[in-house]
Amino acid sequence: MxxxxxxxxxxxxxxxxxxxxxxxxxxxxxxGKAISASVTFTTNSNPLYGDDTIIENDNSITGAEITxxxxxxxxxxxxxxxxxIKTGEEGDTDTxxxxxxxxGAPYVGVGYIQVRRKNGVVSYIGNWFHKVQFNKPDExxxxxxxxxxxxxxxxxxxxxGVHIDTSGSAYFRxxxxxxxxxxxxxxxxxxxxxxx
Numbered sequence: 001m002x003x004x005x006x007x008x009x010x011x012x013x014x015x016x017x018x019x020x021x022x023x024x025x026x027x028x029x030x031x032g033k034a035i036s037a038s039v040t041f042t043t044n045s046n047p048l049y050g051d052d053t054i055i056e057n058d059n060s061i062t063g064a065e066i067t068x069x070x071x072x073x074x075x076x077x078x079x080x081x082x083x084x085i086k087t088g089e090e091g092d093t094d095t096x097x098x099x100x101x102x103x104g105a106p107y108v109g110v111g112y113i114q115v116r117r118k119n120g121v122v123s124y125i126g127n128w129f130h131k132v133q134f135n136k137p138d139e140x141x142x143x144x145x146x147x148x149x150x151x152x153x154x155x156x157x158x159x160x161g162v163h164i165d166t167s168g169s170a171y172f173r174x175x176x177x178x179x180x181x182x183x184x185x186x187x188x189x190x191x192x193x194x195x196x
Contacts (some may be wrong), residue, residue: 004115012152013108014131020163029192032074036069041172045058047064047147062161066129066156067157069154070153073155080106082103084098084101085100105158107131114127124177124184125174126175126184129159129172135157137154137156
């Protein structure tokens, strides 16, 4: 299958995380416009040898790294995603500042929609990572020259496995195909607890 698009980066704060139960979220929102998304899974590589060959192997997932590129992450989303600190009086633009601090980023749920085409038919894949902690990104800004060089935000985080049922399996991502964009977006908003 060929991926031909990416839309609607979404995050939501984790509200409750029960043992062997579904995670609930709050404050879900679409943030920015999606530019790129990549996922790198870490797996076990633990072969069992017998008769001078591999007779069993464990290649189960132990973790994942997710990298999202968006057009812009505003200050409010930097607080929710990256652990920035907001100071000053609420609503007072003269005193409000966003400070970097030695505070770890919170755990959030994160998702997006992939667009794919197969045999000429376009479909949509909803992706939802149950629990992610992003790192504060490095920054680089360049002056404007003869041509504008677009400088966008990229954040990288660690996706953690969670036990959302009694199966004993740790789940990293939920992924669901849809025939329409509207259905995929409804599913993604439902995961993030977005009701409006």
